[in-house]
Amino acid sequence: DQQVKQNSPSLSVQEGRISILNCDYTNSMFDYFLWYKKYPAEGPTFLISISSIKDKNEDGRFTVFLNKSAKHLSLHIVPSQPGDSAVYFCAASATNAGKSTFGDGTTLTVKP
Amino acid sequence: DGGITQSPKYLFRKEGQNVTLSCEQNLNHDAMYWYRQDPGQGLRLIYYSQIVNDFQKGDIAEGYSVSREKKESFPLTVTSAQKNPTAFYLCASSAQGRGNQPQHFGDGTRLSIL
Numbered sequence: 001d002q003q004v005k006q007n008s009p010s011l012s013v014q015e016g017r018i019s020i021l022n023c024d025y026t027n028s029m030f031d032y033f034l035w036y037k038k039y040p041a042e043g044p045t046f047l048i049s050i051s052s053i054k055d056k057n058e059d060g061r062f063t064v065f066l067n068k069s070a071k072h073l074s075l076h077i078v079p080s081q082p083g084d085s086a087v088y089f090c091a092a093s094a095t096n097a098g099k100s101t102f103g104d105g106t107t108l109t110v111k112p
Numbered sequence: 113d114g115g116i117t118q119s120p121k122y123l124f125r126k127e128g129q130n131v132t133l134s135c136e137q138n139l140n141h142d143a144m145y146w147y148r149q150d151p152g153q154g155l156r157l158i159y160y161s162q163i164v165n166d167f168q169k170g171d172i173a174e175g176y177s178v179s180r181e182k183k184e185s186f187p188l189t190v191t192s193a194q195k196n197p198t199a200f201y202l203c204a205s206s207a208q209g210r211g212n213q214p215q216h217f218g219d220g221t222r223l224s225i226l
Binding site for chain 2: 004045046049089099103
């Protein structure tokens with residue numbers, strides 16, 4: 001039973017447009033959510049996070065939105081750049097837990 | 113430069129042999145993690161350790177073993193009991209092992225069983 005789901009395996013957008021990556025979770029104990037970006041042959045790197053006490057967190061071109069009632073979060077990248085092409089993983093955790101649960105990832109391709 | 117070092121990048125072993133993957137960090141982090149990634153799938157937690165000399169099983173611990181004798185090191189042994197060991201293995205660390213702390217990852221070891 002997957003507790004964190006990224007239902008879109010891939011997404012393709014044009015350079016300069018908005019990229020929206022989605023993530024759903026089922027465990028009500030999760031109260032902290034993180035997005036990681038992964039390039040081929042490298043480990044994931046932390047991108048942005050959000051606590052369940054907020055519904056939005058912004059960092060430059062990256063914004064994460066959280067809808068607790070729907071158990072849904074999304075990552076918006078505006079404007080998208082070719083260098084953003086990578087696999088994006090959503091992760092969820094309980095603050096006092098020692099681990100995170102990851103989704104299967106969404107491969108984003110930004111076309112010039 | 114602080115970070116996590118996984119070695120080797122590629123590892124080949126014969127079926128039935130145990131193999132140990134190395135993970136070293138110089139970030140002074142308390143917590144360390146091992147994940148397995150299969151094609152088209154996310155990261156699945158094998159083992160994690162929040163402090164030296166202590167570790168817990170993750171979601172897919174069967175066929176694996178770990179040790180945490182030093183803060184900087186968290187080696188993973190893939191035993192012959194692991195039915196399908198060919199995969200990409202990622203090691204990570206975080207400051208205190210709390211869920212609201214981002215994890216820092218190494219660049220992974222790709223293990224192939226011949």
